[in-house]
Amino acid sequence: MRQDWEPEDLTGVWTLLEDDMKKVRNKSGATRLGFALLLKFFEVEARFPKSAKEMPAAAVEYVAQQVKVGAAACADYDWQGDRIKRHRKEIHEGLQVVENGNSANKDLFYGKDGDPAGADKESQEVSMLAPHLLQSALVHVDTLLTQEVPADAKWADKPTDADRRALSPLFWTQVNRYGRFELDMNSRLDPDLSIRATVPGPRTTQDEAAGVSA
Incomplete structure (x- = not known):
């Protein structure tokens, strides 16, 4: 995953569509942001990130603004536990x-x-x-x-x-x-x-x- 994103690219690739927003409505805080990032990352790379380090900082900021959660909450998301496994399954099912x-x-x-x-x-x-x-x-x-x-x-x-x-x-x-x-x-x-x-x-x-x- 490339780390440098121009504003136009961010808008075209990392914008949450209506169906995407429906998937995050029942979530809050770090869980809401983490799920949204997983979803868009998978749509771009056809795989899930191995850790938060793969997430482009500009994309995190842009997605955080859309889900109305502070970008710093990305570090609080459970990137290795059971929750991310459930989220991966949910994304697989939805897609x-x-x-x-x-x-x-x-x-x-x-x-x-x-x-x-x-x-x-x-x-x-x-x-x-x-x-x-x-x-x-x-x-x-x-x-x-x-x-x-x-x-x-x-x-x-x-x-x-x-x-x-x-x-x-x-x-x-x-x-x-x-x-x-x-x-x-x-x-x-x-x-x-x-x-x-x-x-x-x-x-x-x-x-x-x-x-x-x-």
Whole structure:
């Protein structure tokens, strides 16, 4: 995470949107500020900070003004304890990362009100295997979509490495959970399997050094 931010960049990247403000309304003091910083940091870097030292001072001041908490409260936030773990999970769920993908289990579950359909072993096996099959198929289709869009010529040069690291096939808001669907095992999707989107490698110490010097 680079440490030098111009006013225009701060406004464009670290401004809390309406949905962001909804997430911090039930929090106060250092907890409110810390959560807001975690949220915006994750949106920028597609990862969470290892410590408060990674937070740019200008960003802390700017976010603190928005949540109406003193910037000094950043040092009082629990950067290593259970609270930050809960906040990371909350942010993941809100942004549809891993935990939100798992939350689809209840809606995709084969049964009544999330309960296995029947007390016999076979019915329970079907109840458990059905969502596993559906999720596997859903992730496969979503993976093809997340590869196809960045590979389009008009989008190819726009995502940064941090943007590409943030891409995830674990979304399911496009799923229609209602109605009757006829399964045709003789028809197939026609995705362009020749697409090979650029996949950024893991972050390195050189990346961190370049970010600080930028």
